[in-house]
Amino acid sequence: MFFNSLAFAIFLPIVFFLYWFVFNKTKSTQNALLIIASYYFYSCWDWRFLFLLVFSTFLDYYTGIQIEKGKSENSKKFWFWLSIIVNLGFLGIFKYYNFFAASFSDLLNSAGIKASPILLDVILPVGISFYTFHGLSYVIDIYLKRIKAEYNFVDYSLFVSYFPLLVAGPIERATHLLPQVKVKREFDFEKAKEGIYQIVWGLVKKVVIADTCATYANAIFDNYTSMNSFSLIMGAVYFAFQIYGDFSGYSDIALGVSKLFGLDLLRNFNYPYFSRDIAEFWRRWHISLSSWFRDYLYIPLGGSKGGLGMKIRNTFIIFVVSGFWHGANWTYIAWGFINALYFLPLLLSNSNRNNMDAIQLKFNIESVKVFLSILSTFLLTCVAWVFFRAKTISDAVSYLKRIMTDGEFKFQYLDNERYSYELLFMIGVFVLIEWNSRNKIEPISGKRSMIKLALVIASIIAFGTFSDYKEFIYFQF
Structure with missing residues (x-):
């Protein structure tokens, strides 16, 4: 079900x-x-x-x-x-x-x-x-x-x-x-209302963003040997939004449904694609799993109390085990190992807890640096997602290699239900809404909530993918 x-x-x-x-x-x-x-x-x-x-x-x-x-x-x-x-x-x-x-x-x-x-x-x-x-x-x-x-x-x-x-x-x-x-x-009527808002926003993430992105991501990854550089880059971006919309959408629905019964569940996502480095990303992505491995594996292994060698060892252990938790495939282990490599410079420079404050952007040089750090973190995450999505490590390496060597940057026609331009517009609007709501649990609550709710439901009806009920990605884990 x-x-x-x-x-x-x-x-x-x-x-x-x-x-x-x-x-x-x-x-x-x-x-x-x-x-x-x-x-x-x-x-x-x-x-x-x-x-x-x-x-x-x-x-x-x-x-x-x-x-x-x-x-x-x-x-x-x-x-x-x-x-x-x-x-x-x-x-x-x-x-x-x-x-x-x-x-x-x-x-x-x-x-x-x-x-x-x-x-x-x-x-x-x-x-x-x-x-x-x-x-x-x-x-x-x-x-x-x-x-x-x-x-x-x-x-x-x-x-x-x-x-x-x-x-x-x-x-x-x-x-x-x-x-x-x-x-x-x-x-509690107010809690139930919050639950409904969270359920509806979770459905937007799943049926509007994730399932639409899946159509394109699947077409590109399944035929990557015939795709040009631009299409392969977009395939990685589409999958990044597919897995985020899919899994965080499920979590939103789960938390919202639970609120209808008067029970609060742990928050699992906190706008991870607005992270300024990989350490912040993992504090915002699949929070319940990251904190589980921290408390029941990383700390018992010695955590950060030992020398630098122990810190590096423990970091690689929890990332590799986290990858293996996701599935019995070398691609998941590689994905975890890559994230450990991303984390290593932050660990060595003792800067893995630098970005603990709320994100603020103003019209100054510092905000440009923040924006570039968010963008670079997202791009690194997309590279790692290629290994997560690929069937084999060899496919992932070939996929990334083709991005670097093909050199053609133009839209390729994909025989899908929507045009790429429409999907890019939908992703752009989605990102703007989430950015403006990054200090809230979900974007619907607050001022003019009923108007926002009506608009969101209308978007689900207009743009949602209902031809078949696509399984949530994390059901396989």
């Missing part, structure tokens, strides 16, 4: 009505309804993997209690590592087994040793990377005595399986969401 589908447009009002008018008596009935709705939502993808979600939920619920009740350190460690190993084991089998098996086989074949790997004919359970990380952070926090174990199974189940964040995040923390699900929610 997609957020941008007719099925979800029917599902959401039904759950909303039942939640506030039928199951609104107690916190327990509210949570029970949301769990039933979440399990139904997940089963619409593939009901066969519902058992995996339930098992993961029970595993971390039970091990969390055993860790807290453990009378010895060895007992606590046993239950802690049981949860870690089983969770990562499921993730490894479903997501990474075929990658490692095929890579090892290729290595043997390159050494002259014939090998035929045994591959698993399984599909990747949707959302497994997200709900696994929910459970892992919960168990780790209990083991480190940051939080107490949750003894109410219904409350904990809702924390793990809450449908707005279930299949593509944001990656929630027990410290943030569990306290909210443990109290009865009262309807």
Whole structure:
């Protein structure tokens, strides 16, 4: 069930009505309804993997209690590592087994040793990377005595399986969401209105920007050997806006839907393409994942407390692991490694936390420098996105090489549903709206909100892509 589908447009009002008018008596009935709705939502993808979600939920619920009740350190460690190993084991089998098996086989074949790997004919359970990380952070926090174990199974189940964040995040923390699900929610009209605004803006990002850009990005990347330099540059730019509109659009819809039920989720995007350097970009992009790796990998490895060598090592580890988290392909690892290289000069110069203030532009030389830094950061990000989007590292290198060697800069005709000029205009308007709203959660709220809402809905109807419901990119992760 997609957020941008007719099925979800029917599902959401039904759950909303039942939640506030039928199951609104107690916190327990509210949570029970949301769990039933979440399990139904997940089963619409593939009901066969519902058992995996339930098992993961029970595993971390039970091990969390055993860790807290453990009378010895060895007992606590046993239950802690049981949860870690089983969770990562499921993730490894479903997501990474075929990658490692095929890579090892290729290595043997390159050494002259014939090998035929045994591959698993399984599909990747949707959302497994997200709900696994929910459970892992919960168990780790209990083991480190940051939080107490949750003894109410219904409350904990809702924390793990809450449908707005279930299949593509944001990656929630027990410290943030569990306290909210443990109290009865009262309807807040202003919060619900904010939620509607955020849902609508998320739909603009998805069906107007991301899905339209996808049409062109796919055509260019799939036929890059026949494209000129200008088209290849535009292909990288189109994909940059596709993945931003797609993923941040999903996050906006998830946060907006959750506000309808009186629950706040962690913010996942903060206008990342207005970043002045790569460090700022990663503070603004997929915030819940970046902060997860910071808190549960970077800091335990020593963070920035050690010498320069340790800082460099830890930085490359979290970026490469972040790339690998996205998918079982060398292209994602390369993407993470490239971002680590981008980050390295900032780390060496101790300037990775320079741009912590709000962005301001005025008519002076300093503003020109800020604009150029934003533009250069975006262009570097687009280069890295080529590796993220390409099927192989060789394709990515050839794509970039052709940009440098073809030398032809003119529009090429693409047999798509819209002209490139119209799409460029749409992107330009989108960027201007986001720039003017960069200090807000979304652009619709504020003065003349109803007029803006009407205009945004009209743009969705006029320019949205509805011929088929395109899957959100991060569903595959």
